Amino acid sequence: MERPILASMDIDAMRHNLTRIRELAPQTQVWSVIKANAYGHGFAAALKGLALTDGFALLDIQDARYLRENGWKGPILLLEGLFSADDLKLAFMLDCTLVVHTESQVAALETFDLTQHQAKPRPIYLKMNTGMNRLGFSPSDYRLMYHRLHAAGYAMHHMTHFANADRVDCLPSVGSQYDLFNEAITDLPGDTSTANSGAILWHRTVLGEWVRPGIMLYGASPSGSFADIAHANLKPVMRLSSEIISIQVVKKGEKVGYGGRFTAPEEMRIGIVACGYADGYPRSASDGTPVWVADGGDTSNGVICPLAGQVSMDMLTIDLRAAPLAKIGSKVELWGKHIPVDDVAQSAGTIGYELLCALAPRVPIQLVV
């Protein structure tokens, strides 16, 4: 047996979340975003749980190759296009749809000899920067690039990305970005893809023809706050679990862990859990972050035991006062059905996305079907 830490991926929950997206966006097709190793869940889980998606969107052409080798025959969207023109042939061989966001990508596509590598016009999503100021052409440059690629024989579609679909108080607003986008593509044929998870949940008038959900496929919140999706009927896919590997009885006033951050307010038991920041649990989690512990033999009967002391590389420490029956070997859930990953993230000053993606390779993954 290795360390008792485990990440279980609930395939049914993933299926459920995709179904939920179809309910929320019934007129659209779905690019399921599985970049960053499917937000830490692994491509194997994604291929199983999202088998009914219309297409997969990802970053790295090697991941596209993995999908093809593992039987995926539907569309694949490379979200940042190609990092080198040398990959064009491979991309078309793998039947990828490319995002194009720089002039050099346009030029490479223009000079590529399409006739040798296609049976049908190759689809391109041209990316417009409508205020995110990350990738894409300004609305004024956009039309020119569109016409250049259209003239070169590509099947053109439109894309932009919202900066604040999960926020109400930040600029630019979804509405202003969407208006700018629509104005710039007036009279230009092609599908549109604009909506990330936040837009699917909270801005259902800007969905376009293809939505691009990411975080909601995995049952976490676009805003980083679980309260925002508590009634959205999404199910968490990843469960990070481990066990108590040691228990210390500390006296009143004794310190726990590096820097002695936690001081025992009375004589009490501290549980040491085999999970640390090198597993992906955030080091910045503050004392009080909820951890679920099976109290006694019945693993369904759990209680919340707050984090007590600085998370270290391979272990974390919890206050066991609420779990008098917990012992070495007791099951612990760091996040999953009992503890939303967003709650752990908030307690660490970040969002669930970062924790899911940061799941370390040393944590074994189990698919639960």
Add this chain to the structure above:
Amino acid sequence: MERPILASMDIDAMRHNLTRIRELAPQTQVWSVIKANAYGHGFAAALKGLALTDGFALLDIQDARYLRENGWKGPILLLEGLFSADDLKLAFMLDCTLVVHTESQVAALETFDLTQHQAKPRPIYLKMNTGMNRLGFSPSDYRLMYHRLHAAGYAMHHMTHFANADRVDCLPSVGSQYDLFNEAITDLPGDTSTANSGAILWHRTVLGEWVRPGIMLYGASPSGSFADIAHANLKPVMRLSSEIISIQVVKKGEKVGYGGRFTAPEEMRIGIVACGYADGYPRSASDGTPVWVADGGDTSNGVICPLAGQVSMDMLTIDLRAAPLAKIGSKVELWGKHIPVDDVAQSAGTIGYELLCALAPRVPIQLVV
């Protein structure tokens, strides 16, 4: 070509740091701590750069197997011992030295039929909890456990771990832990291992027979502050680099990225770098975090360009005003020789350890010899 991100490991720097440890602790032997995939650097790098260590200390028995399969014949220390008694046979077959920190581990060793699996007495490091309150026996229980294992035929050694070797203002102090330890092992034969990197650098009277450096092998600071090791003659091993993949010209008052956190104070260029939190760069890094950018074709001629806007999953955005010659394809260092990883960590509210360990599997690793 895949995404331009790359982690280069400087093998000479690793060798240098080990030599430096021997200068600082000349009378001791060295357990090089390579848990968490050698703090993110990979076991291949560790085997090369630390070939002259006296022993390797790690966590997972599968990693011990990897070392043996790749030619390491010296001592291997399993820092948390075994997670299951079923692994005892494998551990001894791999000639591992075990840490023992619970009574159940003691009991398993007592009942194990040593005569079948040894040519020499098996070495054990018994772990004492002297105030860290994580793993180990209380000083009062320690002697009993020592005698039980000694009677069962094991070669006994002593270990404890400091909670505050890198801090001056926290309890328990190194001195108080060390005194407690020495008092408890009075008259008990065996080597001692107490000193982590912080103790090797700043508490050279508590080194024992075997030191256990971790973070300093990789050229980062035990305290999390680069200033604390600026004159210690350690060299950073990991360099995380990438490239600018897009440039946006934003007008005064325009926002950049999610939440519009950065507002342009004037018309300026924003560089988009192919590195995000799913690569291991911390999402919590604040605006102003230093990023090194090659300004022009000469890659040795770089300038610091501050982070400008929220780090996203696959990209980050920087203020290019100091780098007028930077363009798409310009080289970027996120941390390494120009930017201490500790500086990035501090700007994100954490320590270098966490960033190094969190290097994502999707980032290719290159050994630089």
